[in-house]
Amino acid sequence: MDAGIPAAGKTGPLAGLTVIEMAGLGPVPLAGLMLSEMGAEVLRVERAGSGPALLNLPAEYDLDRHGRSILRVDLKRGEGTELLLGLAEKADMLIEGYRPGVMEQLGLGPNTALARNPALIYGRMTGFGQDGPLSDRAGHDITYLAYSGLLHAIGRRGNPPVPPLNLVADYGGGAMMLIAGVLAALFQRSRSGKGQVIDAAMVEGASMLATPVHAFMAAGLWSDARGENLLDSGAPFYDTYETADARHVAVGCLEPRFFAEFARLLPLDQRFVHGQYDRTTWAAMRAEIAGRMKQKTRSDWEALFAASDACVAPVLSLLEARDHPRNRARGAFVKSGTLERPAPAPRFSQTPSTVAAAPADHDRRPQTVLKRFGMAESEIAALVKSGVIG
Structure with missing residues (x-):
């Protein structure tokens, strides 16, 4: 939107798009990273006084913060809530991954935000969805995979199910489905001018990934038993x-x-x-x-x-994959400071993505961030002095 953060020289298919990311772990930060690398200006809102992250990574390795501006806000105070609603008025998207009801308790729920900005796209990521009997339950990738039926299907016959890292529910059924949802809503807004709420549940997203398997089962081509099918180690081919060298x-x-x-x-x-x-x-x-x-x-x-x-x-290890000739030829891994990481994907022929870097000092200063939203220096100074932002 015209009143939001200016493009600031960013390139990519989403250049000019403004996204507010409510700080969290897992799929929402990955979605924020990908949107940033596609050109969006992403503002990560962290709660003032919040404790250390689950993995206290050095800044150069903390991809949950790369490519963003950072704003720490005391959301327990009405001034902090009003500040964030004011930012949402000038943003294109807001994405969050709290349990259902948390944003409403903060006074930042979708009804309130869309009343202030009817064109806002409000992406919500949870494990079980915004309603239903498990909606308020905690969980992780392994939890959601267990409820989707997929965890039962992964592993060898006669052995326990094997967690596929946290790739399937968190990142496949979570981050990827959230991105698909907000970008679909962005396309629909280009026609109607109206925003909407996206309810992305990791159990349902993971289940969607397994749609072909359900079709195979319905056709009698897939057993519900683990390790007995074409793609689950059941087939010898x-x-x-x-190998001879234990690889x-x-x-x-x-x-x-x-x-x-x-x-x-x-x-x-x-x-x-x-x-x-x-x-x-x-x-x-x-x-x-x-x-x-x-x-x-x-x-x-x-x-x-x-x-x-x-x-x-x-079968390459993660370290070996970086140096494989195929991956080197394609530039599949890139350097970001001292961090070597996968290159942004997918690739665009006309509007290439850029590799997100760790936030510079000016990206952490509230004065710099809020000026981009049109706030006066006196307003910003008052919020800093009162401790609403830091």
Whole structure:
């Protein structure tokens, strides 16, 4: 909006967009980082007097704050609430990840904010949604995956479910769905001029990611038992195998022509090629593949399969991935000060994203931040003196 923070030289498809991010952990900060790297001006609002973060990272590694201006506000005071509502009047978006009712208790709920700015896009991120029997419950990625059914599906047959880091509910079903929601609302606002509230629940977002699996189950092509299906380590041609040097390779040759190429290079007995999807052969097929894989090192297998479509890849560690030739050639990792991290994604041909840096000193000064919203120096000085902002 014209009255918000000016673009300040930022580039990207969202240049000129103003976002208020209510400080938190996990998916909302990742959404804020991505919106910033796409060109939005993001103001991170932190509560005055709040305790240390769960992981007290040095500023150069704290991606929850990179690419933002920082404003610390005492939201227990009416002046702090009024200040934030005034900022929301001039913003395009507000995103928050508190439990349901917290923003309302602060006097900053969507009804109040949209009354002040009907064009505001108000993105809300929770684990269980804004209503329902579990809406006020605490949780983490593993909690939401448990309720979605996905945690049950991840792991090997006969073994307990395996948490997939916190990538699926927090970041896949959380941050990505929140971004999709606020950008869809931004498009709709371009037609109607009206903002709206986005209710992004991590349980539902994670479940949405598994929509094809539910379709497979309905068609009788997927078992509800763990480790018995094509994509969950049940199939010997979609799994990982240990190599001679105690490392691993990933095999993913689902299609018959890719499997035939895999079998030719491994080599694998042709009877398996002709009966790839015959489950009665899978135990013997797995044993033969495992035995072959133990005969060479991971590097040997990588070299052997490098020019093929057999869908075989070395299982790289996080550190190894940074230096792999494919990732170096694409610039998939970038330096941000002393931090090496994944490059912004996705990529845009006309309006490229930029790598967010840690906030500079001036990005933490309330005078600099609030001047961008058109506040007079005398007003800012009074708020600083009274302790409403710091």
